[in-house]
Amino acid sequence: DAGVTQSPTHLIKTRGQQVTLRCSPKSGHDTVSWYQQALGQGPQFIFQYYEEEERQRGNFPDRFSGHQFPNYSSELNVNALLLGDSALYLCASSLVRGQETQYFGPGTRLLVL
């Protein structure tokens, strides 16, 4: 049984560019959440998707957007990249009933130069 998978594993971009990160949830899960983890910090909630809609959003600007597909996989898009967007981006999957138990993928490490 595959766990949560994310792609790519690493990414280098320059300021002002746009990036798309991808996530496939654990088999049987229908809800995907995205988190940003800066170096030495705990993950911060960006947003959550269920039934292809954004259900909740954390304190992140509109430059951060997402999408969920009918197969429950998800994308995180970040526009107009800033140096401060450099971080580990984590995807977590869960069941809509039981969202408190979230299972994380390995993350995508984004470096903005």
Place this chain on the structure above:
Amino acid sequence: QKEVEQDPGPLSVPEGAIVSLNCTYSNSAFQYFMWYRQYSRKGPELLMYTYSSGNKEDGRFTAQVDKSSKYISLFIRDSQPSDSATYLCAMSAPGNTGKLIFGQGTTLQVKP
């Protein structure tokens, strides 16, 4: 003030020691409490999940929640070098369980 406070350490102990990791929080609405383990350059791995107050044991790991003090703990017995990692506490409130609020993480090193 952060909603969840966690001493970042680092914490260094000899193999076989009992380790105590702690978090405090300010939001009395939190009812779900989790501990995650994160190895270097990896995603967090769910270790323990507790609802409301009380203790929960799983092998060498024990999670405790004291809601009256807004304080949670994770104890690791007979610590092993393979336990060396960053430990993150996380919590959420009913009606908002999808949004996990994390502590900063405590880095633990278990020396052989």
